[in-house]
Amino acid sequence: MFELASIPLSLYVHFPWCVQKCPYCDFNSHTLKTPIPEEEYIATLLADLDQDLELISGRSINTIFFGGGTPSLMSGAGMALFLSELRQKVSLIPDAEITLESNPGTVDSSHFAQYRKAGVNRLSIGVQSFRDHQLAKLGRIHSAEEAVLAFQVAREAGFDNINLDLMFGLPDDDSEGSLSDLERAVALEPEHLSWYQLTMEPNTLFYKQPPILPNDDQIWAFQEAGQSLLTKAGYQQYEISAYAQAGQQCQHNLNYWKFGDYLGIGAGAHGKVSRIEQSKLIVERITKPRHPKQYLDLANQKRQGRVLEQDDITLEFMMNALRLKQGFLKQDFEVTTGMPFTVLEPMLAEAQEKGLLVVTGNEIAPSEKGLMFLNDLLAIFS
Secondary structure, three states: OOOHHOOOOEEHHHHHHHEOOOOOOOOOEEEEEOOOOOHHHHHHHHHHHHHHHOOOOOEEEEEEEEOOOOOOOOOOOHHHHHHHHHHHOOOOEEEEEEEEEOOOOOOOOOOOOOOHHHHOOOEEEEEEOOOOOHHOOOOOOHHHHHHHHHHHHHHHHHOOOEEEEEEEEEOOOOHHHHHHHHHHHHHHOOOOEEEEOOOOOOOOHHHHHOOOOOHHHHHHHHHHHHHHHHHEEEOOEEEEOOEEEOOOOHHHHHHOOOOOEHHHHHHHEEEEEEEEEEEEEEEEEEEOOHHHHHOOOOOOOOOOOOOEEHHHHHHHHHHOOOOOOOOOOOHHHHHHHOOHHHHHHHHHHHHOOOOOOOEEOOEEEEOOHHHHHHHHHHHHOO
């Protein structure tokens, strides 16, 4: 018999507005043309949550993540109101991780202090680079100096759990420049670093007008040198692009990668929720309208739900779990998918034979080769 209580539950809150759309960004974000309808949006978020509560059967929420867009455009008072109202509607576990994404170009020290007072206890600051010429190419609205200032302001506001987002493989980049970004980030001593390659995503300006990027050999050299630097600085890689000091892994993202459940509220947000029907575990994906105007019209919203088939569940589980260096346990698969582990065995055997996977007792993890060629590994399960 399946128990939903054994599947962790998170909440994702999407804030769809940005000061300026970055040319590489494929997230659901919209450039500000008029003042943000903050009060109306917060009210709609809470009403949206009310509609989703029936999906979680009173389960407690372990983590909250405010993403965007640029959620740090929300006022401190607005954040305090939202979290106060949310606590009246749902149960949060003690010391729940509550993360807010922040753009250094929108930093306000009083807002940061108010965010912290309201209960936000983790910041993710989108630095991307500490080189002004690269920030200009990326369409960022902040400078390197402002990125450092944002980090300092966050520390002064009491944040002791901070992630910095950085990219490598930037236009016309070289190893020296790429490593200089990491060195400046490490010097600030954040608890967590997200360090990932710039990619050309469809429906972005860079995809339509691609800049000149480093070749594959250069990218590999950047990655090897960067990983060595991060290891020496005490950051442990626990996911393809995530590095943390001991005990500082992002709990919200870990829930995604371990195929946990999560509600998604906000324009364009999506969730993954499990339920039990006739002793069978059902996994459903739920999406909300993408455009803010459509989302704000809650009464006429056309949210979509899709029950995943067995093959979809298997692939989605593996797409997430195999991003983790430690992989997963056999029982993790059975608990979160509702399927017997035996359905994986033929595919696991093929992946092992190709040297892409390591199976040790109940533990299944990508090999070093598997992490390097993750798409080849996942193709086996598709």
